[in-house]
Amino acid sequence: MKFSTAASAIVLGLSATGTAALAAEQIHIAGSSTVLPYATIVAEAFAEANPNFKAPIVEGGGTGAGLKEFCKGVGDDTIDIADASRPIKAEELDACKAAGVTEVQEIRIGYDGIVFASDIKGPDFAYEPADWFNAIGAQVLKDGQLVDNPNAKWSDVKAGFPDWDIAAYIPGEKHGTREVFELNVLLAGCKATKAYDAFIASGLAKADAEKACAKVRKDGKAVDIDGEYNETLARIDSNKTGIGVFGLAFYENNKDKLKVATMSGISPSVETIAKGEYPVSRPLFFYVKKAHLGVVPGLKDYVEFFLADQMIGPRSPSVAKGLVPAPKSEREQVLADFQAGKTL
Amino acid sequence: MTEAASRLPVSRLGGPEVRAISRIDIGLRRRYAAERRFRAYGLAAVTIALCFLLALFGSIVGKGYTAFQQTRIAMMVDFDASIIAPDGDRSPAAVLSGNAFRFDDLIAASLQKTLELDPDDEDGLYDGLDLLSKGSAPMLRSMIAKDPSLIGTKRSVDFYATGDVDSFVKGTIRADIPESQRLIKDKHIALIDKLEKDGALHLAFNTGLFTNGASTRPEMAGVGVALVGSLYMMLVVLVLSLPLGVAGSIYLEEFAPKNRWTDLIEVNINNLAAVPSIVYGLLGLAVFINFAHLPRSASLVGGLVLTLTTLPTIIIATRAALKAVPPSIREAGLGVGASKMQTVFHHVLPLAMPGVLTGTIIGLAHALGETAPLLMIGMKAFIVEYPTTPLDPATALPTQIYMWATEPERAFTERTSAAIIVLLAFLLAMNSLAIILRRAFERRW
Structure with a gap:
C-alpha cells in the first residue's frame, strides 16, 4: 500500500510539472501525408536557418485527422498548423469556429499530380479518363444499356491495350488523392462515355448520378490501397500486369521500377501540371490559426519562410521532392493575403 | 501359487498367455508409432517456425546491414x-x-x-x-x-x-x-x-544512425531522438508500473479477502491484459492530452499509456510468482511470530523476486515494441531536436520504423531495416537479462 501511495504521488507530481511546462515553445503541425514531405523539408530548413527557434514538430495522420486536431480549439496544447491535400470543408470550418478557432488563414503551397504507372518492363499506356471509367466503374454503358461492369481484361476496354486482366491499385477512400481521382478521372470518363447521361435518363438526380459515376467495382479488379504508395509499388512488384496510381513525387523516385502512362495524351511532369495541361492534379494547402501568430514563437516566420521561392519555387528542394510549384504571381498573392491577415 | 507355477511352462509353449502378450505387443507398437508421429509433428512445427524466423531475420539483416556503413x-x-x-x-x-x-x-x-x-x-x-x-x-x-x-x-x-x-x-x-x-x-x-x-x-561506420534526429535527407537521418524517447518512456513505465503492479499483486494475493469483489478485479485484470493496445492509445489521448492537458508527442504521455498496457502483464506475472512460493514459508514466518507484513516483505517477496523481475522485463520489452497507442498521442512525428525532459516532444523506435517505412527513397529502405535491427537488439538484450536474472536468483525447494 505504501508503494501505491508513493506511485500515485509521482503521477500527480509529473502531471503538475506537465501543466506548468506547457507554454508552447515550438510550432506543432499535423495533417496530410501528401504535404508531410514538403512540411518536413521546410521545417528542417527553417530550423537550420533560424538557430534561435526550436525546430517545428511535424506529424502526418491525414488531412481529415489533422483538421480535426486543428479545430479542437485555441491554446498551447492544440496544433498551430494543419496540412491539407484538399480545401477545408464547410462543416470542418464550422466545427473550427464552434470550438473557438474563429480565424483560420488558408495558405496554398502548390500542386500535386497523380500519375498512372505500371511495371517498367511492360508496354506503354496512353489513357483517356473514359478508359479508366470503363475499366473500374461499377456500372458502365454497354450497347446503350447500363450494366454491371463486364470488362475483365484491358483489351476489353479498348482495342490496342494488352490482353491483361484488369488489376488497378487505386487510392483508398480515406486518401486525399481519392477525391481528385474520382472527380478528374472517373466522373470525367463517365461523362465522356455518356454513362452519366444514361444515369440521368434512368431517373437519378444530378448529385446521385455523379455518385454513381464515382462508384468503383467491387469484384476485386480494383483494389483500394489505404496505405502509402510503397504498398502500391509492392503490389505491382508482385503482379507485373497491375496498374497503380501514384503521386508524381513517388514516381520520380522510382523511375527505375515504374513506367508512367499518359492521360488524355499528356505525360505528367512538373511542367505540364504547373501549366494545368495534365488533367489529374490538385492544389495543396495548409491552414494557420491566426490567434497563435503572435503567441507561438516563430510561427509567422515559418509561414513566410514556407512561401519563399527557396522553399516552394521552381528550383526548391520541395519541387525536387515532387511538389508542383504554383506560378510566381499566385505564390506572391498567397504571401500577400497571409501578410494582410486574410481569414476564411 | 502352485497352479500358477505349473502353468508357466505351458504358456512358454504357446497357449492363451502368449496371445495375451502379443496383444500387448500390438498395442505397444501402435502407441510407440503414435508417439513417434507426435514427435515428428512437433519437430516439423518447430522447424517451420525456425525457417520463418530465419527468413524474417535474413531479409531484415540482408536489407539493413548496409545502413551501418555510410558513404563519406x-x-x-x-x-x-x-x-x-x-x-x-x-x-x-x-x-x-x-x-x-x-x-x-x-x-x-x-x-x-x-x-x-x-x-x-x-x-x-x-x-x-x-x-x-x-x-x-x-x-x-x-x-x-x-x-x-x-x-x-x-x-x-x-x-x-x-x-x-x-x-x-x-x-x-x-x-x-x-x-x-x-x-x-x-x-x-x-x-x-x-x-x-x-x-x-x-x-x-554510420554513427549518425544512432545519434541524429529525424531528417528529410536519408543520409542525415538517425534514431537518436527515438532512442531517447523510448528510453524516457521505459523509465516512466518502470517507475510507475513496477511499484504499482507489485504492490497491487501483493495486496490481491496475500492480504485481500477472497470475495466477489476481488474475483471481479481478477477477471478484469485478465481482461485488460487482452485489450488491444490501440484502445489504450485512445484512452491516453482522451485522458492525458485532452483532459489533463499534458503536451502532445511527449514521452511522458507515451510512458503513461504504456504503463497502462504493461500493468496487467506485470500484475499477472507477479501474482504467479507469489503463488509459486510454498505456503510452508509463510507458515514458518507466522509461526515464529512475524506479522503478516513482515512475512510477506522479509520472506515471500524476496523469494518471488526472480519471477517478478522476469515478468517486469518482459512487460517492458513488450512496451518497447508497442506502436499503435503511440500513433494516437502524436509520437509519430518529424522531430529533429533531442528531448531534454520527458515533457519534450519525442518519437519512439517503433514509430520511427513506421515513418521510415513510408519514405520513397532507397536509402530510407535500408535505414528502416537497420532501425528494426536496433530494436531487435534491444529486445534480445532485455530478454537475455530476464533469463540471467532468473538464473541468478532462482531458488529450488
Missing part, C-alpha cells in the same frame, strides 16, 4: 576567418547568425580544390555539389559554433554523401539501367569514380 567524402576545408567571421566576432552566437550562405562558400571552395576544378567551371562545381548532402553547410556551421577555435585553421572534414550516392556506392541503385531512369547520372558516376580513386570517397 573527405575534403580539406580552409576555415577562412575572413569568410566565417568577417567582423572578427568568433563567438558561437555570431557563427550561428549572419549570412547562412557563407558556409556553402566554404564547401564550394574546398570542393573545387578536391576535384581540381577550374574556378570558372560552375557546371562542374554544381555537379560536384550534387554528390554532397544538402545538410553539409548547416553541419559545418554547427561544427564551428561548437568549436570556434577551428576558425583560421585547415582541417579535413568528412562530409556525408547524399542518400542517392550512398545507395549507388552500395549497389542498391544500379548503373546498368538507362540513364534517364537513374537517379545518379553518368556525370555523377564519373565524379564518384574519381573521388573513390583519390581516396576521398570512402565508407565509414
